[in-house]
Structures are given as structure tokens and as C-alpha cells.
Amino acid sequence: METNKQLGLPVGVTLDRYIKRSQSAFSSATGELSQLLRDIALAGKIVNREINQAGLIGLAGSMGHANVQGESQQKLDVIANIRFIRALVNGGEACAIVSEEEEDIIYTGNDTGKYVVAMDPLDGSSNIDVNVSVGTIFSIYRRVTPIGTKATVDDFLQGGHKQVAAGYILYGTSTMLVYSTGQGISGFTYEPSLGEFFLSHPDIKSPENGTMYTCNDAYMEYFPEAVQGYIQHIRERGYTARYIGSMVADLHRNLLKGGIYLYPPVPKTPDGKLRLLYECYPLAFLVEQAAGKASNGLCRILDVEPVYIHQRSPLYIGSTAMVEELMETIQKPQELT
Numbered sequence: 001m002e003t004n005k006q007l008g009l010p011v012g013v014t015l016d017r018y019i020k021r022s023q024s025a026f027s028s029a030t031g032e033l034s035q036l037l038r039d040i041a042l043a044g045k046i047v048n049r050e051i052n053q054a055g056l057i058g059l060a061g062s063m064g065h066a067n068v069q070g071e072s073q074q075k076l077d078v079i080a081n082i083r084f085i086r087a088l089v090n091g092g093e094a095c096a097i098v099s100e101e102e103e104d105i106i107y108t109g110n111d112t113g114k115y116v117v118a119m120d121p122l123d124g125s126s127n128i129d130v131n132v133s134v135g136t137i138f139s140i141y142r143r144v145t146p147i148g149t150k151a152t153v154d155d156f157l158q159g160g161h162k163q164v165a166a167g168y169i170l171y172g173t174s175t176m177l178v179y180s181t182g183q184g185i186s187g188f189t190y191e192p193s194l195g196e197f198f199l200s201h202p203d204i205k206s207p208e209n210g211t212m213y214t215c216n217d218a219y220m221e222y223f224p225e226a227v228q229g230y231i232q233h234i235r236e237r238g239y240t241a242r243y244i245g246s247m248v249a250d251l252h253r254n255l256l257k258g259g260i261y262l263y264p265p266v267p268k269t270p271d272g273k274l275r276l277l278y279e280c281y282p283l284a285f286l287v288e289q290a291a292g293k294a295s296n297g298l299c300r301i302l303d304v305e306p307v308y309i310h311q312r313s314p315l316y317i318g319s320t321a322m323v324e325e326l327m328e329t330i331q332k333p334q335e336l337t
């Protein structure tokens, strides 16, 4: 195995084998969560193929109308939504889904399913037409309503700390699936000629500190004063900015290299832009599993009590030292040195 690593050869652990191995650590596991993760990976492979061909088969571009969030809906948003819903319906482990693309809860028809899934099928989709990375984000809860009944909004509004698993698929220069079931976080790279995800990033740890910050600089003058002060301060220290505008890609880079992603409240989106259930919670779960931090500026994101399924939130997420310094600044702005 060591020789494989030295030669740069793939470690050879498929996602499927890894899921199986992880499941065997829990004697009470029934295999349903494992199957749910496989369903998501399968939909990810299909969406990956469609993204790769989008420019050739007329799938690029907008639908010409807005989604439930009031954002321009792209053809691939719709396709990814259909692909993931279909995979979850066919899989049978999820009884209901919340999607960024749909106003109401989607019922899978599998009322005996133990799990519910909140997802953003294609995040950062305005970047598709220009061949820039996009992602899928998912969050999984064990339902709180009785098995065999219709799921309700309560199954989704349990709070981020109740997630049993979360992850993202990054459709980038290579496609990666990164997920956690609460025992650390691992990344798998897709090998398209074999049609398999292989373990490539075992036990990812977020660097304790970093020198990169990630935000939409155009809104800087509207950021809360303390956030502006913090950014000014780290610029003076020589930190650098990186912003793709696809959160999965921005977060993935910062997770591997160290950094902080900031989306504060601005007048256009006074409650923050990012969605709590299928952006903030799952990404915060992953980052915490990698020893990083995530806050809404007042408290840990995973402790925020959700009120409705498409709720938005400010988000500050990334390397622990950076998030902590920002939080100290927000709480005591005058103490910047």
C-alpha cells in the first residue's frame, strides 16, 4: 500500500467498499444509510455526465424563468433535481426530500423509509455555461415522525446537529464526492473510465489556520462594520482573496488549503443569502468533522434552530483560527490589533 502511495497509484478503495467497511463498525446498522449514500453517488455520476456534455447537447443556459428562491433557473438545475429525486425515489430509503428547486416537501412514496434528505442539486449553477466548477450538496436526517406515516416538516427542522450524514459532490477539474457520517470526513475522486469513485482524500483535516479569504468583494461596503474591519485587518497581514462564486468549490479549496468563506447579511439579502438546510448545515457538519468551524456571526451554525425549510442564514466557515478571530472581532470590534 505504501508503495502505491509513493508511486502515485490509486489507493484502490472504491466508495462502495468504503461505505461497507464503515457500516460494519456499527453493529446495529441496517444498511439503509449505506444504500442511500450509494443512491446519491449514482445520481452524482449521472449529473456529472450531463454537466460534461451540457455544451454539446443543448443543456447549457437558462430555463428563462426563476426558481422558488427567485433565482434564474438553469436547465441543468432542473435536470440535476430530477436525477437526484429519481435516485432517491427508486432507492426507497428516503421518505421525503427538500430541494432548493422546489417550494414544498417532495414525497418519495416510500413512507417506510427511515431518512429524509435536504439537497441543493446543483449549487453555483450560474457558472455552468462558462465551464467553472459547480456542486451538489446533501444533508441526511433520521426522520422523527413514525415510520410508515407521511413525513412532515418536523423531520427537516431538527437542527443541523441532528444530521446523520452530509456531503457534497464537486464537479470540477475532477469530480469528487466528499461526505461524513459523523466519524470524520473523506473524499473520493471519480474515475470516469471505470465509473467508480475511489478514496483519494482519507480523513481530511481542515488546516487550523489559513491565509485565504473568500467573499463577494463587490458587497464589501455593505458588510457589517466588524466584518469589514476583519477583512481589512487580514489584508494588511498579507492574506489573499479567492472567490469562485460556487460555494462547493470555494469551500473545498479552503478545506484543503486553509481559509475562511464569508457570506454576511447585505441589503439585498438581509438574512444572509445561503440556505440553512441544504447549504449551511451540511457544509458546517463537514467542516466541523474536519476540525474547522462554522458560525452565523452569533453562534455555531449547527445550533441554529430552523423555522422554515428554505430559511437563509449568514455564514462564516473554515479554518478554526480564522473563524474564531472573526467571531472575536464581531463581538469586540475595537480590539483588532
Ligand code: F6P
Residues within 6 Å of the ligand: 123, 124, 125, 216, 245, 246, 247, 248, 250, 273, 274
Ligand atoms: O446559492 C448559493 C451560491 O450560488 C453559492 O454557491 C455562491 O457562493 C453564492 O451563491 C454566490 O453568491 P453571489 O453571486 O452573491 O456572490
